[in-house]
Amino acid sequence: MGQGARVASRRRALLAAGAAGAGAPWLLAGCARAAPPRFEGRWLGASFARGHRLREAGAVPPATRRERADVLVLGAGIAGLACARALARAGVDDLRVLDLEDAPGGKSRAHALGDTRCPLGAHYLPLPGPQAHEVSELLFELGLLRHEAGRTVADERHLCHSPQERLFFDGAWHDGLLPPAAPGSRTLAQYRAFAARVAEVQRLGFALPTQRAPWTAAHAALDGETFAQWLARERFDDPQLRWSLDYACRDDYGAGVAEVSAWAGLHYFASRHGFAAPGDDSAEPVFTWSEGNAWLAERLAAPLRERLRAAHTVLQVDEQRHGVQVLAFDHGRGEAVAFDAHAVVLALPLFVAQRVLRSAPAPLQSALQAAAARARYAPWLVANLLLRAPLLERASGAVLSWDNVGFGSPSLGYVSAQHQSLRPDQQATVLTAYWALPQAERATLLADDWRPWAQRVIDDLATLHPDLPHQLERIDLMRYGHAMRIPTPGARGDPALAALVAQAGRVQFAHADLSAYSVFEEAYTHGVQAATRVQQVLSQRPPAARPLLSPPLATRSPASTSPASPPLTPRR
Numbered sequence: 001m002g003q004g005a006r007v008a009s010r011r012r013a014l015l016a017a018g019a020a021g022a023g024a025p026w027l028l029a030g031c032a033r034a035a036p037p038r039f040e041g042r043w044l045g046a047s048f049a050r051g052h053r054l055r056e057a058g059a060v061p062p063a064t065r066r067e068r069a070d071v072l073v074l075g076a077g078i079a080g081l082a083c084a085r086a087l088a089r090a091g092v093d094d095l096r097v098l099d100l101e102d103a104p105g106g107k108s109r110a111h112a113l114g115d116t117r118c119p120l121g122a123h124y125l126p127l128p129g130p131q132a133h134e135v136s137e138l139l140f141e142l143g144l145l146r147h148e149a150g151r152t153v154a155d156e157r158h159l160c161h162s163p164q165e166r167l168f169f170d171g172a173w174h175d176g177l178l179p180p181a182a183p184g185s186r187t188l189a190q191y192r193a194f195a196a197r198v199a200e201v202q203r204l205g206f207a208l209p210t211q212r213a214p215w216t217a218a219h220a221a222l223d224g225e226t227f228a229q230w231l232a233r234e235r236f237d238d239p240q241l242r243w244s245l246d247y248a249c250r251d252d253y254g255a256g257v258a259e260v261s262a263w264a265g266l267h268y269f270a271s272r273h274g275f276a277a278p279g280d281d282s283a284e285p286v287f288t289w290s291e292g293n294a295w296l297a298e299r300l301a302a303p304l305r306e307r308l309r310a311a312h313t314v315l316q317v318d319e320q321r322h323g324v325q326v327l328a329f330d331h332g333r334g335e336a337v338a339f340d341a342h343a344v345v346l347a348l349p350l351f352v353a354q355r356v357l358r359s360a361p362a363p364l365q366s367a368l369q370a371a372a373a374r375a376r377y378a379p380w381l382v383a384n385l386l387l388r389a390p391l392l393e394r395a396s397g398a399v400l401s402w403d404n405v406g407f408g409s410p411s412l413g414y415v416s417a418q419h420q421s422l423r424p425d426q427q428a429t430v431l432t433a434y435w436a437l438p439q440a441e442r443a444t445l446l447a448d449d450w451r452p453w454a455q456r457v458i459d460d461l462a463t464l465h466p467d468l469p470h471q472l473e474r475i476d477l478m479r480y481g482h483a484m485r486i487p488t489p490g491a492r493g494d495p496a497l498a499a500l501v502a503q504a505g506r507v508q509f510a511h512a513d514l515s516a517y518s519v520f521e522e523a524y525t526h527g528v529q530a531a532t533r534v535q536q537v538l539s540q541r542p543p544a545a546r547p548l549l550s551p552p553l554a555t556r557s558p559a560s561t562s563p564a565s566p567p568l569t570p571r572r
């Protein structure tokens with residue numbers, strides 16, 4: 001993803017002929033070259049259709065099978081996988097993880113085009129800061145971090161190769177994502193003033209995961225207004241600065257400065273390395289892979305083996321006196337299954353959790369209803385484009401980077417799946433374009449044919465690369481009606497979220513939504529913490545009812561047991 005602003009032009013008319021049927025070759029007319037290019041495409045992902053089962057739950061046949069497990073984890077996104085992994089490693093072996101999709105990972109899943117893997121959602125993870133110790137521990141176990149001469153060193157094969165980001169602005173490409181500002185200009189002065197203000201605000205305390213930061217009246221005040229209101233009061237009005245901040249919010253939160261809270265807008269910078277004005281060496285090192293964060297999700301999921309039940313839509317969760325009953329629809333076998341468990345973790349978005357949880361203690365039900373009622377979600381479109389050959393670089397300036405953004409574009413730009421590849425001979429190439437859409441577009445996104453959306457993506461990218469339509473072979477699109485929670489005013493400080501995390505019963509919650517916004521660190525930490533709470537619930541069972549603990553699924557690497565790690569130093 002990246003910042004971006006190009007003027008979206010509808011320069012190409014569509015030829016409806018040849019466009020019938022998903023996956024059929026599609027013709028574009030109006031192109032400069034003689035032979036009109038053809039490409040194929042389709043919508044990806046099952047969640048949309050399967051999610052509808054929830055609304056039709058009344059029509060679901062009674063369960064034809066019954067299974068039991070000590071613990072059920074509902075949802076195999078990063079939070080659910082982190083939870084299941086932590087439980088399995090603690091010896092809780094009688095475990096099932098259910099997810100409605102065919103593959104685990106949730107918003108961190110992958111796709112493949114040609115012989116190239118590409119992301120369907122999340123695509124990078126910054127080097128974890130000192131407060132994200134659960135994430136650091138995972139990265140040590142996976143070999144992405146190691147200790148060397150008293151320092152923590154990142155495996156550079158997995159760090160984003162340079163160049164990392166570029167911005168198309170005023171007819172040329174520029175390094176980084178901040179629009180250039182002339183020496184002595186008002187824009188530069190505003191960049192510097194904003195950087196200084198962020199440094200001041202940083203002293204209030206910000207952290208990733210956010211639960212490790214203090215929460216004071218000053219934080220609550222920032223949470224109580226929009227970022228746009230805060231910027232106006234502070235007189236940050238330079239159009240380039242404002243575009244850049246709006247982009248950052250759309251990129252991380254799916255909505256711009258007018259919708260997110262001032263806490264969220266500042267947290268974006270203050271929980272990381274601050275805001276870097278031009279001239280500061282700012283590019284934050286990040287881990288990234290051709291397939292995005294699916295690289296991580298797949299490694300979290302692998303040890304679970306048969307405990308993972310894909311293509312199972314959870315329909316109902318009922319907490320009962322002696323356990324929890326879950327009703328799910330098994331899409332593989334076309335039948336409803338009832339699971340009985342001692343404890344259940346809802347690693348589901350809050351709006352889904354609220355729909356499926358039918359009975360639970362009243363305080364939990366009301367906290368869930370209150371939290372879900374406040375949650376607003378951004379719809380997103382992710383387009384993966386297979387190109388026959390690399391695109392021409394017509395504009396001068398910075399060379400193709402991992403993240404490429406156009407100033408003023410309605411999209412967030414594109415990442416190149418080949419960026420981490422060490423094969424210079426590769427001809428075909430895959431780009432992943434990201435669009436955070438207004439909530440008002442959700443219904444159209446879910447109802448529409450894939451072709452108008454493909455065209456929107458192509459038109460936008462063609463303003464940067466006019467040869468793109470001619471090189472396009474295939475475009476596969478992923479749509480999310482509820483991609484990520486928007487940290488609107490009041491969301492972060494919502495007492496209902498704190499109540500959900502604090503509760504100690506058989507039904508637990510784990511999802512990035514509990515942080516009011518969505519990134520890997522938040523999801524992963526909630527998953528690990530839910531596993532700890534579930535172990536407490538299991539340990540309260542009478543001894544006769546406690547199963548013998550199995551050996552952990554995987555042995556811990558020595559690095560993972562090391563004490564607090566020294567500060568991170570990426571080796572580039």
Ligand SMILES: Cc1cc2nc3c(=O)[nH]c(=O)nc-3n(C[C@H](O)[C@H](O)[C@H](O)COP(=O)(O)OP(=O)(O)OC[C@H]3O[C@@H](n4cnc5c(N)ncnc54)[C@H](O)[C@@H]3O)c2cc1C
Nearest residue numbers: 075077078079100106107121122123124314512519520523
């Ligand atoms: C387009 C996009 C780009 C992103 N980019 C980044 C990035 O680069 N870096 C980053 O850190 N974060 C990114 N994110 C945020 C990303 O959401 C988090 O990193 C993380 O993947 C969230 O994990 P989760 O477990 O909290 O949620 P989810 O991924 O939402 O997991 C919930 C799971 O529950 C399942 N589920 C839902 N309903 C049911 C049901 N009824 N029955 C069974 N299963 C169900 C879903 O299929 C899903 O697997 C991005 C998100 C999107 C949408």
